[in-house]
Amino acid sequence: MSAIIQMKDVNKWFGDFQVLKDINLEVGEKQKIVVCGPSGSGKSTLIRCINRLEEHQKGKIIVDGNELSERTKDIEKIRAEVGMVFQQFNLFPHLSILDNCTLAPIWVKKTPKKKAEDFAMKQLEQVQISDQASKFPGQLSGGQQQRAALARALCMEPKIMLFDEPTSALDPEMIKEVLDAMVNLAKAGMTMIVVTHEMGFAKEVADEVVFMDEGMIVEKAKTNEFFANPKNERTKLFLSQIL
Amino acid sequence: MKNINILKPNKDNFRTYLFIGITLVFLGVFDVFLRSFFMVNFLSFLPNLLNFLLPFILGLVGLQMIRLEYSGVKLVDTVNKNINNNIFNAGLTLFIIFITILALPPSLNWMIFDANISGDTKEACVAVEGACWTYIKVWLRRFMYGMYPNEFHWRINTAFIILISFAFVGFFAKGKFKNYLTFYYAIIYPIIAFLIIYFLISGGSFGLEWVETNAWGGLSLTFIVSFFGLIFCFPLGMIFALGRRSELPVIRYISIGYIEFWRGVPLITVLFMSSVMFPMFLPADTFVDKLVRVVAAIVLFEAAYVAEVIRGGLQALPRGQYDAAKSLGMGYWKMQTFVILPQALKLVIPGIANTFLALVKDTPLIFVVGLSEVVGMLQMAKTNPKWLGYAMEGYIFAAVLFWAICYAMSRYSQYLELKYKTDR
Numbered sequence: 001m002s003a004i005i006q007m008k009d010v011n012k013w014f015g016d017f018q019v020l021k022d023i024n025l026e027v028g029e030k031q032k033i034v035v036c037g038p039s040g041s042g043k044s045t046l047i048r049c050i051n052r053l054e055e056h057q058k059g060k061i062i063v064d065g066n067e068l069s070e071r072t073k074d075i076e077k078i079r080a081e082v083g084m085v086f087q088q089f090n091l092f093p094h095l096s097i098l099d100n101c102t103l104a105p106i107w108v109k110k111t112p113k114k115k116a117e118d119f120a121m122k123q124l125e126q127v128q129i130s131d132q133a134s135k136f137p138g139q140l141s142g143g144q145q146q147r148a149a150l151a152r153a154l155c156m157e158p159k160i161m162l163f164d165e166p167t168s169a170l171d172p173e174m175i176k177e178v179l180d181a182m183v184n185l186a187k188a189g190m191t192m193i194v195v196t197h198e199m200g201f202a203k204e205v206a207d208e209v210v211f212m213d214e215g216m217i218v219e220k221a222k223t224n225e226f227f228a229n230p231k232n233e234r235t236k237l238f239l240s241q242i243l
Numbered sequence: 244m245k246n247i248n249i250l251k252p253n254k255d256n257f258r259t260y261l262f263i264g265i266t267l268v269f270l271g272v273f274d275v276f277l278r279s280f281f282m283v284n285f286l287s288f289l290p291n292l293l294n295f296l297l298p299f300i301l302g303l304v305g306l307q308m309i310r311l312e313y314s315g316v317k318l319v320d321t322v323n324k325n326i327n328n329n330i331f332n333a334g335l336t337l338f339i340i341f342i343t344i345l346a347l348p349p350s351l352n353w354m355i356f357d358a359n360i361s362g363d364t365k366e367a368c369v370a371v372e373g374a375c376w377t378y379i380k381v382w383l384r385r386f387m388y389g390m391y392p393n394e395f396h397w398r399i400n401t402a403f404i405i406l407i408s409f410a411f412v413g414f415f416a417k418g419k420f421k422n423y424l425t426f427y428y429a430i431i432y433p434i435i436a437f438l439i440i441y442f443l444i445s446g447g448s449f450g451l452e453w454v455e456t457n458a459w460g461g462l463s464l465t466f467i468v469s470f471f472g473l474i475f476c477f478p479l480g481m482i483f484a485l486g487r488r489s490e491l492p493v494i495r496y497i498s499i500g501y502i503e504f505w506r507g508v509p510l511i512t513v514l515f516m517s518s519v520m521f522p523m524f525l526p527a528d529t530f531v532d533k534l535v536r537v538v539a540a541i542v543l544f545e546a547a548y549v550a551e552v553i554r555g556g557l558q559a560l561p562r563g564q565y566d567a568a569k570s571l572g573m574g575y576w577k578m579q580t581f582v583i584l585p586q587a588l589k590l591v592i593p594g595i596a597n598t599f600l601a602l603v604k605d606t607p608l609i610f611v612v613g614l615s616e617v618v619g620m621l622q623m624a625k626t627n628p629k630w631l632g633y634a635m636e637g638y639i640f641a642a643v644l645f646w647a648i649c650y651a652m653s654r655y656s657q658y659l660e661l662k663y664k665t666d667r
Contacts, residue, residue, distance in 0.1 A: 053566055053570065076574050079569060080572030082570070084566075084570035086566065090566060090567035091567070092564065092567070092582055092586070094586050094589065103571070103581055104571035104572060104573060108572045153571070156572065162570075
């Protein structure tokens with residue numbers, strides 16, 4: 001299996017505080033990885049490093065054959081291949097849902113407007129909000145907004161999708177609709193790295209689960225093994241609290 | 244305690260109290276009205292102070308008597324809630340009503356009934372007690388066009404009509420032309436405006452006689468200076484706002500330096516510098532027109548303020564917007580153009596309107612370098628030996644003019660706020 005994302009001895013500091021300590025992680029094509037761990041353990045920072053929203057200070061990150069560093073010229077090109085869904089949705093509130101979805105394809109990938117709109121409508125249909133296409137983000141519920149954000153990311157036809165706690169800001173009854181959309185995406189064969197506390201989702205979808213604490217990867221195991229037979233004490237404690 | 248209770252209505256006796264209360268308030272207002280409009284004081288038999296205060300006391304007692312929560316009468320409830328919710332506010336309400344009634348007759352008399360607008364000389368106003376609008380009438384052309392030769396005023400009028408019609412192009416743009424509107428207003432329109440003003444108002448070619456900018460003046464000059472001030476200081480301010488938030492130290496420090504310098508000096512100094520000092524630094528044979536220098540000075544000065552207003556909007560945007568734009572593969576300029584600036588500018592419409600209003604009202608300062616826009620012309624007319632003593636009329640005229648311009652701008656900014664409101 002060829003690795004599409006490779007992280008070797010990645011270290012990162014915020015000032016004096018070390019957020020990431022010697023992270024080693026390989027993600028193969030079409031693999032689904034769930035990252036979990038207590039808050040403040042560096043999960044979000046880890047996946048934000050993968051599309052260089054955060055810069056790592058030591059180590060190597062290679063995404064689809066390109067190494068991320070200060071010398072990386074076309075960081076935009078790499079980002080265009082890596083979609084991301086955020087905890088706070090981060091839709092553009094001044095644009096309609098459809099415009100949110102077509103903005104980047106039109107201006108970054110230079111897709112003709114008509115084609116971009118057709119493709120966007122297809123993506124919106126996939127997440128079942130095509131009837132909301134002309135509304136503005138402020139008029140949608142949280143779950144709808146998050147699905148729109150997912151559709152927006154997919155409109156760039158990314159090779160990799162990153163999810164940064166996509167359901168943490170949602171009301172309980174809306175979590176399911178977002179998770180369903182993510183499950184569908186996983187079944188379609190997308191490479192996914194998901195930071196989440198939804199263990200049910202992890203059990204259903206993930207190939208591997210990564211447990212992080214204090215900036216380190218404490219445990220990394222196949223999903224069944226991770227839940228049935230955790231090795232590390234901290235993992236056990238965490239699972240006992242969350243399940 | 245009993246005394247206070249007498250004035251306190253309850254549900255049962257409210258009808259009676261309401262009737263008495265309203266009568267008392269009405270009596271108070273009526274008394275002031277008679278005193279003010281007809282000089283009748285039917286309470287003159289009372290001691291002086293009581294005579295003076297009686298309407299106020301009547302009103303207070305009356306308002307006290309109708310103050311009841313949820314009386315069931317809609318109008319009374321509104322009044323109680325908004326202007327009669329305690330004795331202090333009731334007093335303020337009465338005070339304002341009385342002052343208005345007292346101030347109306349003298350000001351109306353001065354402005355309209357005793358005023359004069361006929362005749363063409365000061366002599367027509369000699370016997371007049373009120374305002375002498377003749378003065379405004381005679382000087383109106385000067386107030387509008389300054390010292391611009393009378394026979395060429397049509398050139399200014401035509402120029403402004405053409406400018407306004409070009410400004411309305413945006414309303415008729417359809418389909419794919421809409422995408423180019425920003426480009427049109429930001430770049431093409433200013434160039435068209437400059438060319439029109441240069442060839443039509445300045446003249447010198449196409450058989451039009453050259454009129455030098457010293458002769459320009461009055462309201463038309465106010466418009467020209469404000470217009471160019473507004474359209475150029477906005478993009479410049481935007482660039483410096485982005486510059487100040489740039490990650491590149493050189494650009495950031497240049498922007499900070501620029502903004503702090505121009506915010507730190509008074510406009511009047513800048514204007515003096517532009518007209519007196521600046522030409523000294525130029526090579527001997529180059530010449531930059533005074534009006535151009537003054538407009539440039541105003542633009543540079545106001546751009547610093549606009550920059551800070553826009554920076555406020557940029558900082559109000561959550562970091563997630565930048566993250567989302569970046570994660571979609573947008574570079575710096577695409578992110579700013581399509582995601583950040585549209586939102587930031589929408590947020591700062593009130594602040595920008597504020598700065599623009601201040602700019603329009605600052606234009607009379609160009610008087611210090613010898614350019615006379617409408618207030619400057621007023622100053623000139625006021626000191627004209629033939630027309631001494633009518634400063635008041637002039638200033639009221641200028642105040643009304645500026646108020647009308649600024650109010651229109653303010654309404655327009657409110658309209659824009661509504662138009663671009665898509666969230667919250």
